[in-house]
Amino acid sequence: MRxxxxxxxxxxxxxxxxxxxxxxALLVLAVAAVLVVGVRSSGPPGALALLVGGxxxxxxxxxxxxxxxxxxxxVGTVRRLALPLVVxxxxxxxxxGPVRGAEVVLDLGGLVLLAGLVTVTTPTxxxxxxxxxxxxPLRLVPGLRGHLHxxxxxxxxxxxxxxxxxLWDVAAQARDAARARGRGRDVRALVTPxxxxxxxxxxxxxxxxxxxxxxx
Amino acid sequence: MTPSPAPASHDDASDGLGTGAGAGRDVALxxxxxxxxxxxxxxxxxxxxxxxxxxxxxTLGVMLAALVLGPWRGLxxxxxxxxLGAAGLPVFAQGAAGLxxxxxxxxxxxxxxxxxxxxxxxxxxxxxxxxxxxxxxLILAGALGGxxxxYLGGWLGLVLLAGLSPVEAVVAGVLPxxxxxxxxxxxxxxxxxxxHRAFPDILVRRAAPAEPATAR
Numbered sequence: 075m076r077x078x079x080x081x082x083x084x085x086x087x088x089x090x091x092x093x094x095x096x097x098x099a100l101l102v103l104a105v106a107a108v109l110v111v112g113v114r115s116s117g118p119p120g121a122l123a124l125l126v127g128g129x130x131x132x133x134x135x136x137x138x139x140x141x142x143x144x145x146x147x148x149v150g151t152v153r154r155l156a157l158p159l160v161v162x163x164x165x166x167x168x169x170x171g172p173v174r175g176a177e178v179v180l181d182l183g184g185l186v187l188l189a190g191l192v193t194v195t196t197p198t199x200x201x202x203x204x205x206x207x208x209x210x211p212l213r214l215v216p217g218l219r220g221h222l223h224x225x226x227x228x229x230x231x232x233x234x235x236x237x238x239x240x241l242w243d244v245a246a247q248a249r250d251a252a253r254a255r256g257r258g259r260d261v262r263a264l265v266t267p268x269x270x271x272x273x274x275x276x277x278x279x280x281x282x283x284x285x286x287x288x289x290x
Numbered sequence: 291m292t293p294s295p296a297p298a299s300h301d302d303a304s305d306g307l308g309t310g311a312g313a314g315r316d317v318a319l320x321x322x323x324x325x326x327x328x329x330x331x332x333x334x335x336x337x338x339x340x341x342x343x344x345x346x347x348x349t350l351g352v353m354l355a356a357l358v359l360g361p362w363r364g365l366x367x368x369x370x371x372x373x374l375g376a377a378g379l380p381v382f383a384q385g386a387a388g389l390x391x392x393x394x395x396x397x398x399x400x401x402x403x404x405x406x407x408x409x410x411x412x413x414x415x416x417x418x419x420x421x422x423x424x425x426x427x428l429i430l431a432g433a434l435g436g437x438x439x440x441y442l443g444g445w446l447g448l449v450l451l452a453g454l455s456p457v458e459a460v461v462a463g464v465l466p467x468x469x470x471x472x473x474x475x476x477x478x479x480x481x482x483x484x485x486h487r488a489f490p491d492i493l494v495r496r497a498a499p500a501e502p503a504t505a506r
Binding site for chain 2: 080083111151162186190199202240272277279284
């Protein structure tokens with residue numbers, strides 16, 4: 075099995091878009107999503123929805139040009155989306171007319187490319203930091219006290235990333251062992267030993283964290 | 291640092307999030323299961339059965355997290371996985387990454403995993419407390435959370451994002467995937483049953499013996 079290389083999708087740059095705080099970028103994206111979906115869902119096919127979806131798509135493409143996103147990244151996003159979009163647009167064209175078909179293509183294309191713009195221009199660790207801080211207020215919920223401290227959330231995120239390599243080796247060994255027993259196509263023979271060893275690994279790791287006083 | 295009010299025993303691994311060694315283990319279990327979902331999402335799809343239809347193991351990983359860890363740690367593990375992918379690490383199926391995946395036509399399934407994990411975990415907790423009839427209950431857990439609730443999210447996403455009518459969304463987004471996910475639910479339940487046999491205290495706290503337990 076080819077080992078996954080977890081290279082982040084972020085592409086460094088120096089434009090204003092790259093310097094925009096992650097929280098603001100996410101807020102803009104959320105507002106765009108609500109606006110695009112809200113306008114389309116609120117009525118029959120029409121010019122306003124086309125305009126909003128089209129504006130989102132144009133803004134996303136302009137943003138990618140501004141941020142100098144490598145063309146391959148944008149092409150990759152479009153290609154990933156192409157087949158579902160063509161099927162969807164064709165279906166909407168036949169059942170609801172060309173306006174609805176165009177709306178769906180503009181909306182989905184615009185939102186996915188805009189979301190991709192946030193991903194490309196914001197460093198992955200800063201997005202993860204934002205996640206850790208965003209969930210922090212939930213720790214005021216009784217029963218969650220202490221568990222959602224930003225430091226603990228950040229530790230969990232880091233530990234998860236660092237565990238991928240270990241578990242990949244565990245899964246590869248389980249697969250080889252299953253093949254050796256002639257059970258290469260038996261998913262249970264692959265997954266059960268992988269999960270059992272994952273739990274054992276987690277327990278050892280957890281005890282090590284506690285022993286070092288990293289979690290309390 | 292404040293002294294923890296409850297004395298944390300070393301084998302404290304109930305679904306209640308613990309303190310001390312229990313908290314270290316909880317953090318590690320959440321992180322390692324998030325990594326397990328990453329690995330299962332990225333291993334090449336396994337051909338299953340006589341027809342050899344390849345099935346992706348991503349949803350198997352999501353169901354397993356909740357079946358093994360219970361509602362809250364299971365939810366946390368799935369949330370960590372989604373956060374890593376959203377932040378731009380290529381951990382979604384086929385190495386997809388970024389917020390674009392959360393804005394695409396199939397985003398509803400990913401959001402559906404979160405409440406789905408809680409439902410799966412609650413039923414799994416009930417299942418593991420029993421000694422008989424565990425497997426059917428674990429299957430029910432996976433079916434309710436991994437299929438009913440998750441598909442509800444996916445269906446809602448197709449209606450809102452892809453502009454399909456409710457009935458069209460069922461035909462396009464639910465029916466084609468039921469057979470494959472049915473297989474995965476049963477598979478996940480078998481694997482989870484094995485893991486709970488190997489680690490009887492991972493989800494429910496065993497009654498603390500009055501005397502130190504003697505080796506059996």
